[in-house]
Amino acid sequence: MKVQQHEMLMALKASRRTVLKGAAALSALAATGGLTALSPQAAAQSELRTQLLKIPGVGKGSPTDADWQKVGEMCLGATKASVKEGEFKGVELTFMGLNNQNLHNLLFRGFLKPWEAYTGAKISWIDLAQADYNARLQQSIATSTVDFDIIEMGAPFEGDVCGKGLTSEMPDWVKKQIEFDDIVNYLKPPVGTWNGKQYRVTIDGDAHNFNYRTDYFADKDLAKAWKDEGHQGEWEVPKTWQKVQEVTKFLKGKKFKGQDAYGYLDPAKGWGGFGFYFLGSRASAYAKHPDDKAWLFDIDTMKPRVNNPAWVRAIQDVVDALPSEPADQINADPGTTGFQQFLAGTGSMLAWWGDIGSNAKTSDSSVIGDVCGFSILPGSDDVYNSKTGKWDKLPSGPNYAPNCAYLGWGVYVMARVDSDPVKQKAAWSAAAHLGGKDLSLWTAAYPSGFQPYRNSHFIIPEWVAAGYDEAFITSYLKSESDSYNHPNAAIEPRIPGIFQYYSVAEDELAKIYAGGSSAQAGADAIAAAWEKITDKIGRDSQIKLYKASLGLVA
């Protein structure tokens, strides 16, 4: 047994009995041909992962700071292999990240506490609310006051940060430590890179999936009412947005389990630009044609498509659905919609990032853990073809286009540490610790703000062993995996100022949703504002970067 594996097991407080028990189990599996090639190292890692997922255990309430520290401690193996104890004594690092209800920095503090104790480095924190994030970052860049060494950042900001040479290039040892190849394909380069250089330690995979209430769609009374009212097809989970609209309107005024029944929930209030993604999820099936990589702008001109018939139809869908949604929906931002409504039992359908799935069974505030199902975003019976200006009906059936919104969070090290080799190593070591393979399994499984992003996150037996219901977790992971790997996925453009586009759109959308203007007029206003932003930032460079973000040669 290698020293590192021994340390790992000791960290798990593994007794001889549990080691033998594990060994016996592995032998049994090997004998049945289940794991014929499992090396001792893999066995130790497998044990570690099993133990990790038991902290605190699914269905045992929300994890606490003590749990996060325990996870950080258990995942220190890789750090210990590359850093001597106390090697970073005297090094002080500043970490800027989110501090919202999805946890983020709160977790990092816990995860990094054992790392700090072992390496001797000290981390101070800059905590930002989601809505303040973009502003703080842009201000730091523009005024040359980057006052942090490590940043938690999404890929959409890579144009703003990496494009300006503010980040440190990832050393090879980090790539090895985080087992870079394990990351799912859609998050591999060009994501995380700029001009061919790798900058990001991925800690999250992002796509909007479709969350629905299984109990609503298994309810006999609702099924009967559906038939009685003459609706076509069975009472089932909608597969297209057309059906989502129909179900949402059908549920208006009905009761379910003694409460008002609601269908789809639209976050109609802005969220510092992040709210635009939710219109994107409604629009992607209409606007993202399989023969066209672009869906937000025309590739060669950056002419916005947000006012084309596909987007306008999506906007009109929201306008039409809002009267059937909860009365205060117009003042509900995505956070409210996901955490105060859907997880708390209001509504039956919601597009959100994978947080809903990872919180449904493990968050104290969730009441839908046993009745939550998942799929990729609904499709559309027809899809708009921007090149011909017509709606196409695909021979393969409805058009699906999962919205790979935001491309996940990553940890980036700032270039200002490069002048000090010890500080640079310390910063990258901290980033690698947070992006470690085993630690990431825990963040994918428990409330963290992060979703599965590695191939190794999709091993269902690991989740089941942790206490997840197999049907639930299979449904959840499949929705994530199918979104990431979908051939017609709508990819987030990594262009500078992308949140300016989203933010200005949010204002106009709020006006449309409140009845202040029509869907078409509002969309035209968004397009006009987007044109201005493109001109301000620089049209030629935006075209080049937009093409690059879609994997097209500029």
Place this chain on the structure above:
Amino acid sequence: MNTALPETAGKVHEPLMRSQAEANGAWGRILLWLSSLILAVIVVWQILYKASVIAVGFDTWRPVLYTFILWAIAIGAAQVLIRGERGKHALFILPAVAFTVAMVIFPTFFGLYIAFTDWNLSSLTGRHFNGLDNVRSLLGDAYFWNALRNMIYYVLFVLAQYVIAFGLALLLNAEIKARKFFRVAFLLPFMLSPVAVSWMIGKSLMEYRFGPAATLARHLGWDNPAFFTSPWIARLSIVAMDAWVWIPFIMILLLAGLQAMPKEVTEAAKVDGASPWQSFWQITFPLMLPVSVTAIVLKIIFQLKLADIVINVTAGGPGGATDTVSSFIFREYRDRSNVGYGTMLAEFYLVIIIIFVTLLLKFASRFMQRTT
């Protein structure tokens, strides 16, 4: 022993002192001009460097700031050297002047320069002068005018706040039990941050699903007690929260006025048989006019800057119904990094506020002259 100086001593030293003063004055003028020259050279140099006209300069503007501080010190010393005792008097005011120049006057004028640029933080090419583009955008910006219209509503609601505050001030000025307790209790909302009020009231008490205010409203027969979904209800909800914070401020000013009012006048009115209403309307209210005007004008100035509650609770919605100019400027800066246009909005709004408040004061003073 006669220690008095001979009468001629002063006369002997006078030319010496004058020549000393002249020498000091000369040194002072040299110091004044030299330090000003150095400051001017460094400023121009740095501007040229930043404009890429010359190749050598400072990476940051910090040395210019240090030079300004040294210049301010040199100016102070020069004043003493040139003007002697009167120069020393000037030292009492000069630091404040330098501070105001650095922190108020310079930023205002620098802001004006920024307002005429297309500065967007995401632009790789930085800021460029764009003439009147921002003014044209502002004149055609429906969001700005919508926010400005909302400000009119918000300002009008100040009168309602004033009426309530006056009522409370009269109550607290009366001989009631636990008067001191109520005075402190009524001040508590004013001590709270509006941000805290936004969360405690707007996002908790008035929350549609679990908020106690919403639950109470349901019990009272309002089926869908959504406080922030229809324009006027949302506006009124914002106004109510703002009033909750600010009424104590108006009230305390009015209470101070009431307490300073001579009691003999109201007592005399009572003796003459005036009813409470007559006493209030004919005596108290007119006597309180100067305080009232001050309180209202101050509150209007605060009201014109209303932003925090709106940003936290409605983000300007629904559809801009609760938006304020400050919250709109905040979005332009924070969410869109649109520094040039955002600054133009701020400067333009400043001009509007100055004009409005000047007119308001003029109107108030005429009104008071007429009534007194």
